[in-house]
Amino acid sequence: MTKLFTCLLTVTLLALASSLASAHDPSSLQDFCVAVNNSNSAVFVNGKFCKDPKLTTADDFFLPGLDVPRSTSNQVGSNVTLIDVDKFPGLNTLGIALARVDYAPYGLNPPHIHPRATEIQTVIEGTLLVGFVTSNPDNRFITKVLNKGDVFVFPMGLIHFQFNIGETNALAFSSLSSQNPGVITIANATFGSNPPINPDVLAKAFQLDKSVVNYLQQKF
Structure with missing residues (x-):
């Protein structure tokens, strides 16, 4: 009876571990899966139809223009340019996205969460005050001032923000662990x-x- 109970407990724990693992982007089933809107002769994988791999070109894996500054003329003084699977079909099934974040002096990327991704951010120019809040019941506030070249990580699903505390424009790039972080x-x-x-x-x-x-x- 004890052996049976141990076996059932082991199976249950393995099933639980499997369900938790599936909360992240599924593992790729092939080298790549360039997203395509046309379903003819396509395979449906991970939320997008995949282009026939034999028809892919270098342009499917290329996106120009991320060097161009974005306008920060809005109420919060920041602009997030997210490069996800909808803008960059070559990201499909690869479990990653990228964002350029421009900040005006004292511009704020307001408190927000990414329900499907951890974010790691690198400051390119300027000085940012960043932070996140841990989950209940502690709600501990973890914060840091970042300068050019500094890197900070925001765990998945936690409230976080970035605030330009300098008198000049700031720029940062973020990588996110989902093709569609939300x-x-x-x-x-x-x-x-x-x-x-x-x-x-x-x-x-x-x-x-x-x-x-x-x-x-x-x-x-």
Whole structure:
């Protein structure tokens, strides 16, 4: 009976480990799978149809223009240029994406999460204050000031941000461990959802007066 119980426990743990592993991008089943919108003579793998490998060219694995500065003329003073599988079909099944982040002086990439990816960021120019918050119940704030050449990692699914604390423009590049990392900006999702979340819910959750919640929902 003990041996049977041990065997069942082992099988259960292996199944659990397998299910946890599948939470990340699936492993590639071939050398590459260039995404294509035309389903004729294509194979459906990992969320995208794959171009016939014999028809791929160097251009499927090439994307120019990431050296061009982006406009930061917006309310937060930053601009994220995400290169994911939708913009770069050659990324399909490879489990990686890239982002260029431009910051105006005192520009902010607001608190957000990537539900499907860990992010590692390298500062190219400027000085950034960055940080993330650990999960419940600790909610520990881990933060650092980064200068040119510094690297910082933001674990998958945790709230994080970057803030340019310098008086000049800043630039950073981020790699993300998913071809489609996704992004949820906390303020936008909370106060700008469509349709809006019931103000009574937000007032109680954030311990705010309902008039403040109404004001924030109008802002977003």
